[in-house]
Amino acid sequence: MASPAPQSGILLVDKPQGITSHDVVARARRALGTRKVGHAGTLDPMATGLLVLGVGASTRLLTYVVGLGKEYHATVRLGATTVSDDADGEIVSWADTVDPATDAAIDAAFAAQVGDIQQVPSAVSAIKVNGQRAYARVRAGEDVELAPRSVTIESITRTADPRRLEVEGHGVVDVDIVVRCSSGTYIRAIARDAGEALGVGGHLTALRRTAIGPFAVAEAVDGTTLSAETPELLGATETAERLFPVVRLDADGAVALGQGKRIPVEHADTAGPVAAVSGDGRLVGLVRVDKGIARTLVNFPADQTGA
Template sequence: MAQSGILLIDKSEGWTSHDAVARTRRFLGTRKVGHAGTLDPMATGLLVLGAESSTRLLTYLVGLDKEYETVIRLGISTVTDDREGTATAVGDPYLIAKLSPAAIAAEAAKLTGDIQQAPSAVSAIKVDGRRAYDRVRAGEDVELPKRPVTVHEFELGEMRVERLSDAVTVVDIPARVRCSSGTYIRALARDLGAALGVGGHLISLRRTRVGPFQVTDARSIEDLDAAANPAAGDVAADPASFLLDPAEVARGLFPALELSEQQAIDLGQGKKLDVPDAPDAEIAAAIAPAGSLVGLVRIRAGKTRVLVNFPSGRGAAAIPAGGDRG
């Protein structure tokens, strides 16, 4: 039976997030696998997946801050704001030649902090019931409304001048971005190029962190394949050994509410608990004496309200939290 838990995957270029989920389902032997935020096929790096009842924990991971390493190319705009899209404009060679680290840094600073950002037109956002990318592919002009995002850090590396042809010269800049969930790194490249008057897009993108999760702790799809199909004489790895314990994940994200045996039973049935000594918390991880995650709760004025419960036991399907929701 499949085990509940969180799995960190280092996605390779060319894989879709759906591909990674499908391969993980096969590896873990369960259909119940989800993710806490996609990556474009061009992008590499960290995908946070949940299996079995831990898929319910993913809702609370989606909004975590993220960190990326990228290379921005100034001098060319594309329809997708990355190197996979058709070029729509090439910057003026005179303006490109005048680009300086100081000028680029000054415009990057304007894209740092709390900003209003228009997502890339080629995105999965729905416009009147249809994905924006479908409308773009159908030849429509799509301009998505701006939305608030936060760019905590937009750190630029050393600029490199690249001559692509006799007529086209570009400037490539490595960058590290730490941002809120929902930020489009492609849109940052687009907006930086637009502010400098030369256009811009991404030529590489790697997600290195999601909240407390680091890509250095992730496993590749190839690791999963090797574990499932060991070399002659080797023993296949237990898929559960690839999973992070949901209770430990929840402890790392939220304050812990340690339960008695009876409280764990009551909370599992959706009942409110009296916890007079517990401080108020919008989200707290309710942990059973044996160390399992019983649920996530809100604590106010010494009483709990269930946000979501997690079934115990291996292979149990996720169930909705019961009880009073008032």
């Protein structure tokens, strides 16, 4: 009897608070019985929400997921700064007053960050400085200054009236926002920079990632029960069809492309990948089409893609 095809697909997980993204990967490996599980970007332990994991041959698709736009729901606390720009870090300072943080001023502080901007990442981050993670240098007592990076923030939308409250005897303002942004954007930095613009300081108290490209957290399995059950995977073909234009292949074309040959296809030329799908619904590969000829970029052999 032939051995079953290895598992392959994309696993969408709703990460709970208080564990690392690597903990989620470990749970997925146990649940699926395979070590070939990768991720398309992590979340801080404080954050919850969508993680996209690749299983088996479908880890090859993660390269194309990493750079997709993202959506976050967040709560920013104005009036206090922390060493990490979020609630996991020690409080560095409190504002004497949050009077400058009027509703109009708050909206203006966030609006100033919308567009193509140069954003300085949070010092407590995984970015390497001279071969060492920035967060490790900060924890060792060093002052770390990171270079600004180009990011695109599509929108920052306030979803409720700012809430004025008292924390540890200090007045603060909590603001709920939805951020749509490019990959590489630090939501903690948005909170920090809004606080700086208002002259009161700011940090992040809650963060939930709700979407990555075409994938939504509503589709995800619960990360708290992940290792207790076998989760359902999103197939390689369905994943590729969400991410790329599609060209359908006849039987001969599927065989030829699988052998590494260039084949004629009825599809407009593209600069980016196209999903080449066989008549029986199998992802044969990702191709680039030039002058009506498809050339393989990533191959998905039939015995590696599973059902």
